[in-house]
Amino acid sequence: MNVNIYRKIILLLIAGIFIFSGCEEQETRVVIFHTNDSHSQLDHFPALAWLVNNEREMEEHVFLVSAGDIFSGNPVVDFYEPRGYPKIDLMNRVGYDVNTIGNHEFDYGLEVLADRMQQADFPFILANLNTAGSVLAQPDEYAILRAGRHRIAFLGLVQLNDQGIPSAHPDNLTGIEFYPPVETAGEYEFLTARADVVIGLTHHGFVSDTIMAARYPWFDVIIGGHSHTLTLEPEEHNGVLVTQAGSNMRHIGKVTLVFRGRRLVEKSAEMIRTSDIQGSDNDIAALVEYYNDNPVLNRVIGRLVRPLRNKDEIGIFVTDTYREYGGFDFAFHNYGGIRVNSMEGDIRVNDIFRMDPFGNELVSMNLSYGELKRLIGNSLSSRNTPSVQISGGTIEVHLNEDSSVNDVKIFDLASRELSNDRKYSVAMPSYMASAFDFEREDQGTGMGVITAEVVIGHIEKVGDIEVTYNTRSRIVQN
């Protein structure tokens, strides 16, 4: 072989290397951080900001998404004026890219939701509703985010309860028509033609996510919410990666997509415990501190004309507000759920959350007289006194000579004993509806409002509170 042949071989090899490297498909990584059911929590934002910013320094394509229920659960945000403002402000600053509308996004009412959507620098998406008859503008059903030459579609869906609406107060959903989420998802297969990856950004619970994955394998990933499920290990259902990050931002989900050329060749999920994040964004931390010092919580919202001297009197006050709230025949509250022994003078928002700190939801149900008797009869203390306060009537516990219970009687406001011929509308905290064991036909429906909020709303409306104290239960020795 002469020198020329050597040169030709070397040149061919070099050309081959160039040709080969030119044909090799470029690899692109896309990182998607996700939260769900953060419920007005603010305290984890500094760690989240640090985590996301750190990733953005290392990776070109980093997104941050939310699978709904960003509101309700922290009075700092829920009673801020305007309501929910701090949450959106922080989500804007950390750089959220999209949020699915969860059932609790409706809790502040449609006008406030519309304002918060305006405030947000990112879209609120939802596919299974029609807002034409309401004051809320129709949200986009999906969002398509660009990662270089790749397009990633996120489809928003929310759960519906047995009444065909999301679990929120019906008054906050006026004029909106909702459609079943899983069936609605089937109408969006066309997204596979518009995007390289289709992600369900859902708020209808993990079980519904697995049903959706079984039915529509064209979803690449489902990032869910609502059931507060924590998928510590990556899960694939029918080839669809399904993940959810618990609740209250105690965990941050991370989905990584790897493309070769235009093809998605790898998808993975991991869960990051927020308390394990090593850094904190100082600017965001300062803002969280500012919002947590919410003066609204210390604002006087009303005044007790006469002190409430014990749990019996406080119980009268709160059950009267429940009964008035929904125009119920009767309302109840368990004494164990009242955590202060007296109240007097000016009332602040914080005072109500101290009195009723459990975040119980108000539950309505229709009960017969017999069922009401069982509720009271099963709640008697060892001294045969009811462990609940009543509004709308009075209770008599009739004892035998040996002090055993003979009967429980309930009377309405006109002192007439209740009738066996009708049902009565009743309200009580969710703790009573679940932990008080009394047989009944109607298990009840959550009203989408917490009991403390009902009391606060009443005080704000009335201002000066004058509770008429009267003994509402008595023991009759036969």
Added chain:
Amino acid sequence: MKVFVNDTCLDLFEGATVKDALNKYFTAVLKKEIKTSGRIADLIVSDNHGNRVMTDGSLSADDHIYVDTGI
């Protein structure tokens, strides 16, 4: 709505959370009252896929959850 705790069927109000289901399960089935909601929040609860669910999580009809009752 009906949900299942440790495979026991319970009737709960519409909109109930995991916490409500546990309250009912402990008082109505095990006849044990959990005195504070803080203790409920400490329970390890999982779904029928083995995933952990938070006690403030929403339930849907026919959901199955599992809890270690040794508290």
